[in-house]
Amino acid sequence: MARQKDVFYFDGFRRSADYACQAAKLLSEVMHDFNPDQLRERMDSMHAIEKSADEVRHDMMDELVTAFITPFDREDIDELGHVLDDVTDSIEGVLNRMYYDNVTDMRDDAVQMSDMVVRATESICELVNELPRFRHSKTLRELVFAINTIETEADHLFIESMRTLHNTCTDPLQVFAWHDVYRHLEQCSDDCERVANTIDSIVMKNS
DSSP, X not given: OHHHHHHHHHHHHHHHHHHHHHHHHHHHHHHHXXXXXXXXXXXXXXXXXXXXXXXXXXXXXXXHHHOSOOSSOHHHHHHHXXXXXXXXXXXXXXXXXXXXXXXXXXXXXXXXHHHHHHHHHHHHHHXXXXXXXXXXXXXXXXXXXXXXXXXXXXXXXXXXXXXXXXXXXXXXXXXXXXXXXXXXXXXXXXXXXXXXXXXXXXHHHHO
């Protein structure tokens, strides 16, 4: 029975990671083929992904309330579910801000940042897949390091993108809009790193 319950949690983590990856790929598609007239429609698609991710988290929390045996500490299960859900929420937040800040043209460095988020979420999917066998995994630590590296690269790109924005953009409304979008793109990478660090902490506590 305990093993079946373990599968439930690990499957929930996988599904949460997959929804984060779906959201990241949708955001990247929007930015690569940017059309401001389609933003409202793409927001609806993104919200459907975010809603599905929320349902996974709610199901896991409902189970956690009554569970007698869990694969690791309840607090760690709750935290990992929370930070995985945060990734999808943050990605949706980028698209929402592009819409209500009225972004009209795409910037190349923003496209690069969105691609970094895709890479990070793909690594999260791999990382979560390794979690059930963390005591014997040969790649888990490498995946944590890879996500940390992407976050560092995203930080550097964020700084340079903000400098370029303020040096080249003459429309104050677009400066404000892109300041908001860049900040939330950078938050997506930060949230991906939080997932990696949370899993790293869980592994250390249970090894």
